[in-house]
Amino acid sequence: KAGVTQTPRYLIKTRGQQVTLSCSPISGHRSVSWYQQTPGQGLQFLFEYFSETQRNKGNFPGRFSGRQFSNSRSEMNVSTLELGDSALYLCASSSSSGRKDTQYFGPGTRLTVL
Amino acid sequence: AQSVAQPEDQVNVAEGNPLTVKCTYSVSGNPYLFWYVQYPNRGLQFLLKYITGDNLVKGSYGFEAEFNKSQTSFHLKKPSALVSDSALYFCAVNRGGGSQGNLIFGKGTKLSVKP
Numbered sequence: 001k002a003g004v005t006q007t008p009r010y011l012i013k014t015r016g017q018q019v020t021l022s023c024s025p026i027s028g029h030r031s032v033s034w035y036q037q038t039p040g041q042g043l044q045f046l047f048e049y050f051s052e053t054q055r056n057k058g059n060f061p062g063r064f065s066g067r068q069f070s071n072s073r074s075e076m077n078v079s080t081l082e083l084g085d086s087a088l089y090l091c092a093s094s095s096s097s098g099r100k101d102t103q104y105f106g107p108g109t110r111l112t113v114l
Numbered sequence: 115a116q117s118v119a120q121p122e123d124q125v126n127v128a129e130g131n132p133l134t135v136k137c138t139y140s141v142s143g144n145p146y147l148f149w150y151v152q153y154p155n156r157g158l159q160f161l162l163k164y165i166t167g168d169n170l171v172k173g174s175y176g177f178e179a180e181f182n183k184s185q186t187s188f189h190l191k192k193p194s195a196l197v198s199d200s201a202l203y204f205c206a207v208n209r210g211g212g213s214q215g216n217l218i219f220g221k222g223t224k225l226s227v228k229p
Binding site for chain 2: 004006033035042043045048056058090092099100102103104105106107108110
C-alpha cells in the first residue's frame with residue numbers, strides 16, 4: 001500500500017498570506033490528523049477528521065482550519081500567516097478514530113513564513 | 115492533564131552496545147503508548163505500541179519497549195545498536211477511553227550511535 005502523501009513538500013510564504021496543505025491518507029484509512037512540529041514547541045496536535053467530520057481539535061487559533069473530503073483526503077488551511085507559523089506540518093492517517101489505532105505519518109510539508 | 119516526558123535530550127551509544135531511550139507518562143485511565151522515530155527531513159515512522167497484555171512489546175528494526183505501570187514508564191530498548199539507528203525518537207500517549215484519537219508527544223530524544 002502507498003503511504004501517506006503530503007503536498008507540497010516545501011512552501012515559502014510571506015506574513016499575512018494564507019496557505020493550503022494537502023494530505024492523502026493510506027487507502028482505506030478514514031481518520032486523518034494534523035500535527036505541527038517546531039523546534040521550540042515540539043509536536044502539537046492540530047485537529048482530527050473522521051468521515052468528513054472534525055472529531056477533535058487542539059489548542060490553536062481559529063486561523064488554523066481544515067476539512068476532509070468524501071475520499072478521506074484532507075486539507076488544512078492557515079490564514080493570515082505569522083512568522084511563528086513556520087513549521088513542519090505532519091499529517092497522519094489511521095483506519096479508524098480509536099485511541100488504540102496506529103497513526104501513520106506522511107513526510108510533512110515544510111512551511112517557511114518570511 | 116496527560117503528559118509524556120523524555121528526560122534525556124540526547125543519548126550517546128557505541129555501535130554494538132545496548133541502548134535505552136527513556137519515557138515516562140502521566141495519564142488518567144488506560145494508557146496507549148507509542149514509539150516513533152524521525153530521520154532528518156522525514157516524517158515519523160511507527161516503531162511499536164503498547165495497548166494491553168504482555169508488558170514487553172517487540173517492534174520494528176529490532177526495537178522493543180517495556181511497559182511498567184507502577185513506574186509509569188515505557189522505555190525503548192535495543193540489544194545491539196547500529197549507526198543507522200541514529201535519529202530522533204518520540205514517545206507518545208493516547209489516553210484510553212472514548213473514541214477520539216490524538217497523540218500527545220514527548221519532546222524527543224536524539225540518539226547518536228558512534229562506530
